[in-house]
Amino acid sequence: MTARPVAKRGQVIGLLGGSFDPPHAGHVHISKAALKRFGLDRLWWLVSPGNPLKENGPAPLADRMQVARAMMDHPRVTVTDIEAQLGTRYTAQTLMALRRRYPGVRFVWIMGADNLAQFHRWQDWRWIMETVPIGVLARPGDRIAARMSKAAKVYARARIPGRAAHTLRRAQAPAWAFVNLPMSDQSSTAIRKRGEW
Numbered sequence: 001m002t003a004r005p006v007a008k009r010g011q012v013i014g015l016l017g018g019s020f021d022p023p024h025a026g027h028v029h030i031s032k033a034a035l036k037r038f039g040l041d042r043l044w045w046l047v048s049p050g051n052p053l054k055e056n057g058p059a060p061l062a063d064r065m066q067v068a069r070a071m072m073d074h075p076r077v078t079v080t081d082i083e084a085q086l087g088t089r090y091t092a093q094t095l096m097a098l099r100r101r102y103p104g105v106r107f108v109w110i111m112g113a114d115n116l117a118q119f120h121r122w123q124d125w126r127w128i129m130e131t132v133p134i135g136v137l138a139r140p141g142d143r144i145a146a147r148m149s150k151a152a153k154v155y156a157r158a159r160i161p162g163r164a165a166h167t168l169r170r171a172q173a174p175a176w177a178f179v180n181l182p183m184s185d186q187s188s189t190a191i192r193k194r195g196e197w
């Protein structure tokens, strides 16, 4: 386990949860874009003990952490295994625990478009929507599915236009923004399929 990340009151911290099995250039790309487009002070990579919706468990957490650290070298990004420390796996539980441990810090959930498309399958997804602002980044093949998703429809009125994405940091939930950006076609599945991990 690693040291718990430090955060100051008033900071706006983006949370990029993921299996990172393995981490890749797409993660680095969206992290830099998220910092900029959503006006985040910091971004934490929450390297998950295991996605609760995925049947096959990922590679050992220590291996994924090591590669993530080597790959994501940026002064405002922290790679952490805090979910394993908190004993949480579902995002709603993680957010509850983080909000308790970091009073005065504003958290923004960050995800790729593929996750918005499936978001309504997550545990307590409405609570997540109504508790933290959500920043969504375009991903090849998933933009339409994301925009047509149940979560996008149910919370259509809470959508902030992409050009105003920088206001997400101060927005009251429910609030979400979808930003288009030059897309990366990198994926962990493809890397695993090629036998490179």
Ligand SMILES: Nc1ncnc2c1ncn2[C@@H]1O[C@H](COP(=O)(O)OP(=O)(O)OP(=O)(O)O)[C@@H](O)[C@H]1O
Binding pocket: 016, 017, 018, 019, 020, 021, 026, 027, 030, 110, 111, 112, 113, 114, 115, 137, 138, 139, 140, 184, 185, 186, 187, 188, 189, 190
């Ligand atoms: N190329 C990409 N473009 C946009 N978002 C991405 C990209 N790769 C990953 N993400 C986002 O980063 C977060 C963590 O992704 P994850 O670790 O699952 O990688 P992945 O490539 O999606 O893995 P897998 O193929 O195993 O599902 C998710 O919110 C995912 O949507």
Ligand SMILES: O=C(O)c1ccc[n+]([C@@H]2O[C@H](COP(=O)([O-])O)[C@@H](O)[C@H]2O)c1
Binding pocket: 016, 017, 018, 019, 020, 046, 048, 050, 051, 052, 053, 054, 089, 090, 091, 092, 115, 121, 122, 123
């Ligand atoms: O809470 C849930 O029900 C839930 C269901 C699926 C995925 N998540 C989270 O979404 C993030 C992205 O997962 P993944 O496996 O696509 O990288 C990661 O932090 C998971 O814990 C969370």
